[in-house]
Amino acid sequence: MNAPVSSPSLTKNQTLVFDVLSRSEAPMSAYTILDKLRDHGFRAPLQVYRALDKLTELGIVHRLESLNAFVACAHRESTCCGAGHGHGTVAFAICESCGQVSEFHDHEVDHRLGDWARGRGFRPAKTTIEIRGLCRGCAA
Amino acid sequence: MNAPVSSPSLTKNQTLVFDVLSRSEAPMSAYTILDKLRDHGFRAPLQVYRALDKLTELGIVHRLESLNAFVACAHRESTCCGAGHGHGTVAFAICESCGQVSEFHDHEVDHRLGDWARGRGFRPAKTTIEIRGLCRGCAA
DNA sequence: TTAATTGCGTTATGCTATAACGTGTGCCAT
DNA sequence: ATGGCACACGTTATAGCATAACGCAATTAA
Ligand SMILES: [Zn+2]
Ligand SMILES: [Zn+2]
Ligand SMILES: [Zn+2]
Ligand SMILES: [Zn+2]
Numbered sequence: 001m002n003a004p005v006s007s008p009s010l011t012k013n014q015t016l017v018f019d020v021l022s023r024s025e026a027p028m029s030a031y032t033i034l035d036k037l038r039d040h041g042f043r044a045p046l047q048v049y050r051a052l053d054k055l056t057e058l059g060i061v062h063r064l065e066s067l068n069a070f071v072a073c074a075h076r077e078s079t080c081c082g083a084g085h086g087h088g089t090v091a092f093a094i095c096e097s098c099g100q101v102s103e104f105h106d107h108e109v110d111h112r113l114g115d116w117a118r119g120r121g122f123r124p125a126k127t128t129i130e131i132r133g134l135c136r137g138c139a140a
Numbered sequence: 141m142n143a144p145v146s147s148p149s150l151t152k153n154q155t156l157v158f159d160v161l162s163r164s165e166a167p168m169s170a171y172t173i174l175d176k177l178r179d180h181g182f183r184a185p186l187q188v189y190r191a192l193d194k195l196t197e198l199g200i201v202h203r204l205e206s207l208n209a210f211v212a213c214a215h216r217e218s219t220c221c222g223a224g225h226g227h228g229t230v231a232f233a234i235c236e237s238c239g240q241v242s243e244f245h246d247h248e249v250d251h252r253l254g255d256w257a258r259g260r261g262f263r264p265a266k267t268t269i270e271i272r273g274l275c276r277g278c279a280a
Numbered sequence: 281t282t283a284a285t286t287g288c289g290t291t292a293t294g295c296t297a298t299a300a301c302g303t304g305t306g307c308c309a310t
Numbered sequence: 311a312t313g314g315c316a317c318a319c320g321t322t323a324t325a326g327c328a329t330a331a332c333g334c335a336a337t338t339a340a
Contacts, residue, residue: 011287031326044290049328054287065205066268068296068327091253093262102260109252113231113271116246121276122233128206128270131253136261151318171295184321189297194318208296208327 010054016040017051018072021061026099027069062103064092066130074103089113091129097138150194156180157191158212161201166239167209202243204232206270214243229253231269237278 010018020036021028028036030048042048052070055061060073075090089110093102109129117124133139150158160176161168168176170188182188192210195201200213215230229250233242249269257264273279 013288029327041289045328046330047289050287065270091256093257093260093264095262096265102262104256106252106256109249112246112249112252113269116231116244117233117271117273120233120242121279122235122242122271122273123279124233124271124273125236126272128268128272129253130205130268131257131262131264132266132268133257133262133264139261139263153319169296185297186299187320190318 011051013042013047014051014054016042017048018055018060021055021070021072024072027064027067027071027094027101029067029069033070062090062092064094064101064130065128066132067094071101071103074101075105089127089129091131093131093133093135095135095138096132097134100135102135151191153182153187154191154194156182157188158195158200161195161210161212164212167204167207167211167234167241169207169209173210202230202232204234204241204270205268206272207234211241211243214241215245229267229269231271233271233273233275235275235278236272237274240275242275 016037017033020033030045030052033052034042034045034048037048052061052063056063056070062071062073063069064071071092088105090103090105091109093104095101110127113127114124116122156177157173160173170185170192173192174182174185174188177188192201192203196203196210202211202213203209204211211232228245230243230245231249233244235241250267253267254264256262
């Protein structure tokens with residue numbers, strides 16, 4: 001009923017935010033999203049942050065901690081670890097030149113970290129893996 | 141000549157910041173460090189950030205991206221991957237209840253991520269791995 | 281209907297980080 | 311020595327990221 005793909009039962013604001021992120025090549029900060037949505041009636045940061053909270057909770061948007069920015073999920077539907085969309089730990093490769101982000105899941109890494117945690121009695125809630133560097137195109 | 145261990149050739153400000161971090165059980169934000177150092181003449185955030193930049197560059201302080209906070213390096217001197225103090229990729233387990241941070245290096249994880257990068261022509265500059273959750277003591 | 285839940289809009293505030301300017305000091309090549 | 315350079319430092323101002331707290335409206339459950 002509205003523009004691109006969006007999960008059912010998203011509210012208007014959530015849909016707007018998700019669509020903006022989906023169309024973006026690079027990650028976007030909350031304030032950049034806000035600026036893109038002023039024409040649609042957005043006036044304050046909280047409108048964006050509240051939508052982002054919900055979208056990340058649904059697992060269709062990810063927060064990049066090292067960038068204070070957000071990306072739409074680019075998961076290949078590999079029903080591997082905890083993937084459906086309740087996806088397990090995911091990693092990001094972030095190009096510091098062009099801004100391109102690659103999202104991937106590595107079974108081995110996930111399990112290694114899980115093993116380490118179990119061995120120490122540590123109960124993981126959320127794991128962040130972000131590789132910053134230069135993508136093939138930008139690495140000269 | 142001054143309190144705890146500090147690498148040679150640190151400036152006065154760098155030493156102050158490093159010592160505060162070394163004595164702290166939990167990670168500290170730049171502004172928390174600033175407050176701790178007001179008695180020593182610190183007045184502005186930049187004094188802290190400049191010291192932190194140098195200390196992280198030296199590898200004796202780490203930034204926790206998911207917390208916007210800093211910790212003194214707690215590396216066991218395992219001369220494993222790129223460890224001496226030009227240490228390779230390191231991971232952190234962060235307890236969201238008590239704030240305790242465990243720093244560790246996992247050879248396998250490091251190499252897996254390196255392999256992924258090589259396979260895609262991606263040139264890593266800095267890798268962040270942070271597991272947030274509950275430590276053994278706090279996990280009930 | 282009533283109460284609980286959830287989303288929404290707004291204002292104000294707080295936390296994190298850097299820009300830009302000028303000063304001082306040590307070091308080295310001239 | 312003297313000029314140039316590199317580096318740390320101090321200060322003020324500003325930019326960028328995130329949440330508190332209020333009140334209202336719509337939806338759902340009991
Ligand atoms: Zn994803
Ligand atoms: Zn690139
Ligand atoms: Zn370390
Ligand atoms: Zn704990």
